[in-house]
Amino acid sequence: MSNKIEFKNSLLRMFRARIPFISIRSIERARVLEIIQELAEEINIPMYVHSLSHGIIDIKTRKTVNDDRSVVGGIDFAVQNISQRQNLTFIFTEVSDIEDDNIVSRHIYDCVVQAIERGGSICIISTKSVWSQLQRLGMTLTLDPPNEDEMLSIVKDCVLPYQNSFPIEWDEKDFKMAATILANMTKIEAENVLATQMAKGSLTKEDIKLLTQEKDKLFSDISGLEKVKVDSNMLSVGGLNGLQQWLESQRQLLTADLKARKLRPPRGVLLVGVPGCGKSLSAKFIATTWSLPLYRLDFASIQGMYVGQSENRLKEAFESADNASPCILWIDEIEKGLAANANDSSGVTTRMIGQFLFWLQESTEKVFVVATANDVTKLPPELLRKGRFDELFFVDLPEEREREDIINLYIKKGLLPPPSIETFEKLVALSSGFAGSDLEGAVRDVAIQAVINGDGAVNDELYETCFRNIVPLSKTSPERIEAIRNWGKERALPASGFSWNSSPNDNVIAKRTIII
The missing domain is CATH 3.40.50.300 (P-loop containing nucleotide triphosphate hydrolases)
Structure with missing residues (x-):
């Protein structure tokens, strides 16, 4: 109803x-x-x-x-x-x-x-x-803004009177999709968006995506959230097979009618793992793949100096996300905003945790949360309980096969002359323990020399020098990285989709998640 x-x-x-x-x-x-x-x-x-x-x-x-x-x-x-x-x-x-x-x-x-x-x-x-x-x-x-049921009637009332005036390709599924996208807008806002699309003299299936863009414009500057612009042409993916397959199933649930089975829309995913391996960029990848707007919640901007101000700002941010649904809500390094603090005598952090968990559990809007964490040990245990997030994935250092793909992707992205086969194999071996950001940094150093001295300066020796100059976090803080990986191996799914297969001679757990 x-x-x-x-x-x-x-x-x-x-x-x-x-x-x-x-x-x-x-x-x-x-x-x-x-x-x-x-x-x-x-x-x-x-x-x-x-x-x-x-x-x-x-x-x-x-x-x-x-x-x-x-x-x-x-x-x-x-x-x-x-x-x-x-x-x-x-x-x-x-x-x-x-x-x-x-x-x-x-x-x-x-x-x-x-x-x-x-x-x-x-x-x-x-x-x-x-x-x-x-x-x-x-x-x-x-009286809340129209939900999907009422919006479906509004969409049909706006569109169907013109079905004999110009071509309309929408079927019942398209009408429902339009209602899902426009839900939580006011009636007049939805009518204006639809009228703008129909003004060109037709309605095609491609216009469904344009509805998302038009709604995104209305919510581009909403309280407590930062709109993130994503250029799909700048995103390339290496690995992520397990995460991608899981996301595809969740995408179907995000648009399906779940009311008959009393199911709520997908709530989101928590990505934990080694810094620099693509957790944050995963949010952009999901938004691009699903053709949904991306908003970033920054807990630092939520904090206020007065009693109750932080909690009110957080509540407003969640209300804004609900109104902007369907959308992706990205919470980067969530442990920095919700970490337990023994010196927090005011109890602000505790109340913000409670507010976040309540919204995560009770909101019925189609807001898919992508939260990332480097040090998951700082997160409150109740956040990791099954049912808060739909799934918990671990993002580990890329193994040999993935490093090959990632290095190739960055070389192609930088329009660089490739190294010889022998040198390429040496680079893959040299980069054992590198995160995706380390691989990007090594290839970027080569690209910088290509800009300064021309492509003629790019040779096997330059590639080796640039890779050897990188000191990865796995070597500067080995205990920290090992602790993170041990936690992930025991408590989370590998984002690659492969089973864990570590051995005494294998310095890398089977997880491959890099977004370039």
């Missing part, structure tokens, strides 16, 4: 019960009034709407009954008429300063007291909270 239907049924019961004060929280005033207009046709109760542009009008006849456009004038008119007639309903659409104890809120309070005696009802449409003393005289309703 859509939120609109539930809202309409609840509001109808409140009108019939003559609740003296009703506050409606919504950013879509026109949509709320549209629903009230429908109710006015169903029940025989006089209803009047006040706005700053029209004064007070009869919602059924659309005739003006009071020219005073001020809020105070509208309230005075309501008090006067409620005292003379039974069962009147007045809807106010633009009331400011209603959150606190002030002249306006007290004026409305007196009007509501009058309505209680005469069976009247005062309804306020606002995006703000209401003064507590006033709110206790009535009830509250919230």
Whole structure:
């Protein structure tokens, strides 16, 4: 059932019960009034709407009954008429300063007291909270933006009337996909996006992707999140077979209708492992593969100096992500934002962890979280419990076969003359223990010399020199890297899809995840 239907049924019961004060929280005033207009046709109760542009009008006849456009004038008119007639309903659409104890809120309070005696009802449409003393005289309703069910009706109402006017390639599956993409936008926003697409005189299946781009523009600067631009032409992948196969199955679930089986959409994946092996770039790879917008949550920007500020900012960020769904939410180095801190006497970190876990568990929006961690031992144990994330993958150093692929990819990307076969094999051996970032750095050094001295300067000796100059993290901090790999081998799936196969003579666990 859509939120609109539930809202309409609840509001109808409140009108019939003559609740003296009703506050409606919504950013879509026109949509709320549209629903009230429908109710006015169903029940025989006089209803009047006040706005700053029209004064007070009869919602059924659309005739003006009071020219005073001020809020105070509208309230005075309501008090006067409620005292003379039974069962009147007045809807106010633009009331400011209603959150606190002030002249306006007290004026409305007196009007509501009058309505209680005469069976009247005062309804306020606002995006703000209401003064507590006033709110206790009535009830509250919230109309959320259209969900997928309601958005499907909106999309069809916009598109189908034109099916005889120009070519429309969309079938039922495409309509559902469009509804999934546009869900959580306001009705007018969705109608504007669709009208823009139809203005070219056709609707093709390719336009489905354009809907994602148009929605992305609306949410490109949202609270608490950083929009990440991804250039698919700059991403090349080496390894990741296991992770890619798993992601493909999750992608199908992200667009499937899961309501009948009471399943929630895929929640996300936690990638842990050796620094520099492509965990962070995996988020960009997923966003590109799935053709979804990518947003980055930075816990450092969430932190505030006042009590409760950090928690409120985090809540707003999650609400923004829900509204932007379907999307990818990237949380890089999550352990730095949610690590337990013995010196945290304020309890901010503990509350943020609780808020994150609650959202991760309860949100039903199609937000796929890609969280990365280098030092997973700093993460709270409850975050690693099965059910928080859909899966936990370990990203290890690339083994020999993968280093071959990765070096080749970087050479081609840099438009470099390749080394001889013998030297290439030597480079693969020299790079044992290299992370993907180390391999990139070695080949980049070769490319720099090619830019400075020309391609003629690129030879086998230069390749060997550049590779030998790299000192990988596995050699500078071997104990740290070994601890990370031992943890991953015992607790996580290898992102390569291969089974673990370490041996005393094998310096590399079978995991290969590099994104270039």
